[in-house]
Amino acid sequence: MNPKDSPAQPERREFITKACALTAGVVAVAVPAAAGLFVLLDPLGRKGGAGEPVRVASLEAIPEDGVPRKFSVLATRVDAWNRTPNVPVGAVYLRRAAGGAVQAFNVVCPHAGCFVDYVDDAKHYLCPCHNSTFEADGRIKDPKSPSPRGLDELETEVREGAVWVKFRNYRAGEKDKLPA
């Protein structure tokens, strides 16, 4: 051992101890922060996020006469640690439009976020909160409706006899359809 090194040993040991403690501290903070960021940015981790299309209903479950029917949307929620299948993320009305295409509407009213009902007798959607009304195809019916836009239509595809929907939520109270 070089005698000149001896006085420096305790300082070096102290430096290494502090460096290790600092590294452990950084890891302890950075890992949960990164996990939080992942959850925040993950599409289906957020309730309103659009992910891959999810199977919502069989095609034959949708009336052929254009009357909408409400379905829950279940999706796989993924966060940093878990992957949970069949988590309810919202609901949609599905209806057959002219020509057989399937339309999907988010059940959330674009005015302030209440859930709209479909009134069979009146053949329109009604929001119970402030009485906005919407045609079966999602357009605003009564011009006095406070909703700034029609119901939010979602992308659909029909595959293997089932309807798949790209579910997402949009901001309430805006004239334009802006992702939530």
Ligand code: FES
């Ligand atoms: S929340 Fe639907 S009309 Fe106000």
